[in-house]
Amino acid sequence: MRLVSDRPDMPKLDTTVPQTARIWNHLLGGKDNFAVDREVGDQIIASMPELAENARLSRAYLVRAVRWLATDAGIRQFLDVGTGLPTAGNTHEVAQKAAPDARIVYVDNDPLVLAHARALLTSTPEGATDYIDADMHDQKSILERAAETLDFGKPVGLIMMGILGHVEDDAEAKSIIDGFLQAMPSGSYLAMYDGSDTSPAVTEAVRIWNISANPKYHLRSPARIAALFDGLELVEPGVVSVTRWKPDNGDLPAEIDQYCAVGRKP
Numbered sequence: 575m576r577l578v579s580d581r582p583d584m585p586k587l588d589t590t591v592p593q594t595a596r597i598w599n600h601l602l603g604g605k606d607n608f609a610v611d612r613e614v615g616d617q618i619i620a621s622m623p624e625l626a627e628n629a630r631l632s633r634a635y636l637v638r639a640v641r642w643l644a645t646d647a648g649i650r651q652f653l654d655v656g657t658g659l660p661t662a663g664n665t666h667e668v669a670q671k672a673a674p675d676a677r678i679v680y681v682d683n684d685p686l687v688l689a690h691a692r693a694l695l696t697s698t699p700e701g702a703t704d705y706i707d708a709d710m711h712d713q714k715s716i717l718e719r720a721a722e723t724l725d726f727g728k729p730v731g732l733i734m735m736g737i738l739g740h741v742e743d744d745a746e747a748k749s750i751i752d753g754f755l756q757a758m759p760s761g762s763y764l765a766m767y768d769g770s771d772t773s774p775a776v777t778e779a780v781r782i783w784n785i786s787a788n789p790k791y792h793l794r795s796p797a798r799i800a801a802l803f804d805g806l807e808l809v810e811p812g813v814v815s816v817t818r819w820k821p822d823n824g825d826l827p828a829e830i831d832q833y834c835a836v837g838r839k840p
């Protein structure tokens with residue numbers, strides 16, 4: 575168990591500017607947020623009451639995707655970039671429930687996530703967890719640090735949930751994904767979701783978010799999200815609303831404006 579934070583430019587906790595991880599925590603009903611985050615979160619909920627439910631449904635997809643990777647795909651190592659604040663059903667809890675020897679490395683650049691990271695370091699004795707405080711663009715150092723816990727000679731599940739919307743340019747988002755996947759062997763997977771521009775209400779909620787929140791968030795169309803999986807083999811059912819990705823009870827829940835997919839590196 576180890577915390578990594580040696581950035582000389584480590585940002586201080588700023589409680590005056592709303593932060594994405596803390597707004598998301600508020601939408602999920604968590605307590606790890608400040609008045610400024612709740613203010614933006616409540617404005618967003620007022621303009622789009624379903625958004626809190628969307629946050630919950632997106633986390634539910636994360637749980638199903640990680641569980642599928644650990645059980646059906648046999649993945650035993652995970653790199654979770656854009657972890658967010660600890661909540662119920664963290665990646666390591668889900669993966670290690672299915673496979674107690676699973677090894678998980680978390681990455682986020684929010685100082686409050688770092689402050690709460692100990693809750694992510696509760697590994698089973700057979701497995702391992704680690705937390706890296708870093709920006710996703712800093713791939714070289716993330717991969718170097720992660721290699722202390724993960725064996726990049728074996729398949730890895732790259733988890734990027736709700737983070738690539740913080741990268742406006744598609745080519746840049748794709749190169750971040752590819753930069754991580756290049757370090758991983760064939761049989762590795764990418765699992766991601768992000769907000770989609772599929773309704774005027776969500777577009778308005780994100781406009782409010784972006785007035786003050788840091789970093790800003792950019793919605794993509796389902797086709798643009800699908801293009802981020804170019805070169806990967808999409809797992810059934812492909813690129814869909816998070817509610818439609820292998821729902822637990824097998825029925826067809828309503829679609830929401832968050833799209834996702836899981837793809838396998840050939």
Ligand SMILES: C[S@@+](CC[C@H](N)C(=O)[O-])C[C@H]1O[C@@H](n2cnc3c(N)ncnc32)[C@H](O)[C@@H]1O
Nearest residue numbers: 595656657658682683684709710735736737740
């Ligand atoms: C919307 S939250 C999603 C959290 C979690 N993955 C989930 O699905 O519930 C996005 C997370 O990405 C993190 N993030 C945003 N930009 C980042 C960057 N450049 N490098 C690392 N983490 C980043 C934020 O701090 C935040 O915790």
